[in-house]
Amino acid sequence: MAASSRRAVLTGIGVLNAIGLDHSSVWTSLSQGRGGIRPIQTFDASGLPVRIAGEIPSFDGKAYLEKEQRKGLRMMARPIQLAVAAAQKALEDARINPKKDLDPTRFGVEFGSGLMATDLTEIADAASVSATPQPGVVDLHRWGEKGLPVIQPLWMLKYLPNMMACHISILHDAQGPNNTITESDVASLLALSEAYHIVRRNGADFMLVGGAESKLNPLSMVRQCLFEPLSHRNDDPAHACRPFDRDRDGLVLGEGGTVLALEDLEHARRRGARIYAEVTGVGASFDSGRSGQGVVRAISAALRMAQIAPSDVDHINAHGLASIPSDLYEARGLYEVFGKCQPTIPVFAPKSYIGNLGAGGGVAELAASVLAMHHGQLPGTLNHEHPDPECPVTVHTGAPRPVQRDHFVKVGFTQNGQCAAVVIKRIPGEG
Template sequence: MSLQPDMPASPRRAVFTSLGVISPVGDTPTFWANLLAGTPGVRAVRAFDPSALPCRIAGETLEPFDAKKYIPSSNKDGRKSLKNMAKTVQLGLCGAQLAMDDGGPAKGTIDPFRFGIEFGCVMVASELEDLSAAAKHTITADSRKIDMAKWGHEGVEKITPLWMLKYLPNMPACHTSIFFDSQGPNNTITAGDVASTLALGEAFRLLQRDAADYFLVGGCDSKINPLSFTRNNLFVPFTRNNDHPATAVRPFDKDRDGTALGEAAALFGLEDLEHAKKRGAKVYAELAGFASGFDRGRKGPILAGVIRNALKEAGITPADVDHVNTSAGGLPELDAFEARAIHEVFGTVTPVYALKGQIGNTGAASGAIELAASILALKHGQLPGTVNHAATSADCPVTVHVGEPRPVTKPYAVKINYTDLGQCAVAVVKKFE
């Protein structure tokens, strides 16, 4: 059992003062409205021809992604640098730009050494055109295999020298810090589907320790390119319901048969409350508690313990929680694992909400993009319904909120994320009043 120790009380409070979202159901201006409407974001893949693959659906961005539309035309150097970024990196940077536009500190009004960056991201698959010239040059005519000796002597020279810098997982944090002159704490968490939640937790602790005043924190990911999508088809339990993509991913449902990939970026301005007050920032919600752990056997009790630790730091009980925002993505084993842990803490009284049915599994962005839904729910007083859930599976003892948006009646929401290897993280957010 691996649970983080009790944290000493900190007088500093962390609040969300801005957000930037790029998702399969829209960007920041339309994201919330489409969540309330239940707009489907999982569709037939458009980025390339997936017809030879078992799963041919995914949650691509609502509009074909063009990074230049997010970067101000006055930032000519910034726009020029986009060519040296893979799509995942561009998503992260553009999400950060949206967050800064939404209510970030104006340039020159914050000490750059007190401005931090925390990203959840993972290693990015290469785009085929970056390697195709070298590969074609070194394929042997007889076996149609790569001649590795020729690759080393001749093929490498056909790859752009900046190739690796397009794909390293720390590049979103790197480019974002350059764009916005952030010279404070800077880190990237690469723990798969839990990465952006862990990044949020690290920013929270740094704010509590007075190591910074303001963070851009969140995550980004896109695996919807031929190389990554094909590889994931080999080992990820994807749904095979290609003919009905809008209803294919079914969290906690008795007929769930797998998940689908998605792509997204979600960034928050996370700020010390007193700092936010001094600059007159609007506040969406407060980050009241955080905990993490490792549930190797995925039985449930350890994840339940992580949830309790996060509630303890927030100083609340399960009865104070309006809803649990889950990580469920339609995977038979993992949905049941999460449901057992939720049931142990909350029983079946507290409603649960799952976003992956609507947008797919957005990988390292999952924690942040899903948390954005709960932050907006607390802000606006409505919780959207979980889509694609018709009948709760017997191995998922939870009450799933479906249908029309319901009123938010309690001041707290709990966000859970985990990976198939057992990493777990839980955040508790509070309605700000």
């Protein structure tokens, strides 16, 4: 085992999603039980079978950048803009001015990111000159000669997944390690895991770690409607996302960006930083049978690394997708690890507030629990009204409950089998 005495702590939180555009407004919504699932407003969703989401109705990327940096926004798809904005908020919250306070070569960036759909208006003229009367057939000769040349030269760069970490490294002069994990719903948890190893192995002193995603555009929504088990509760969006509830009917999509400042403990102490919490364990696995065994192995590995027992955990921040099969096997996995703990360890499912943020989801949800530890109160999960008897978990609902222990576990997985878990510890006296 590579022994390292270096410790990695969280010193800044930047979070934008359907329930707030910074961590204090997000906390207010969480502590008041106010969810953000609403009818889609940013485009005409009337042609879709699903018309609800955890949307940010009034996001303006310009508000987060200096005037001379704003022209760069043209080259950033919405998820990249959300990432850049969250990075700005995280740096402010960490009270870091990177160009003054950090050695650029010891400053890294690590993101969870996903496929980004092209803005249809950017290809519409090219498509139009190349189309044929036959549906589904485009004339490639016309595309090559007349279509291709009318698209913006930098078109492709606007949608590359690694451009979140790239733009952030450029804006803040982060010359250290820079990676982009593209593992769907566990992407940003794996990004945090990797960044944790990088800080511990002395590869960086300070890292911006995050994830962002937005599927709330026509092309992505069509695709998600085709292959994701989405909730069809269009008439009752506030109650659509129902983790571990008997009446759940699928997941709800959301959008957002989250960035955490992850810092070497000594580096943080030297500059007198406020320390929210420490990352003490990470684990990852693959669940080839979608049985919940992957969840068990990821959590067990993370607990082992953190050197704690299941009973040391204050609460479990669940994946809680609210899809019918995945809540079942997640609950069984959680029961296998935590089922013997007395009193039972409560489960918190933040997707009930913000929906599924995909590649940006893991850190967005983890941030909710970091805020809970910071404020000493665990928010209730929404819409868990009729516990599914097949799901052996105790979901905390209703008014916030006082935090009782110093650790929480965040778990996430993809419907294809990738699993990840992270253990976070509140540091008493420094939180």
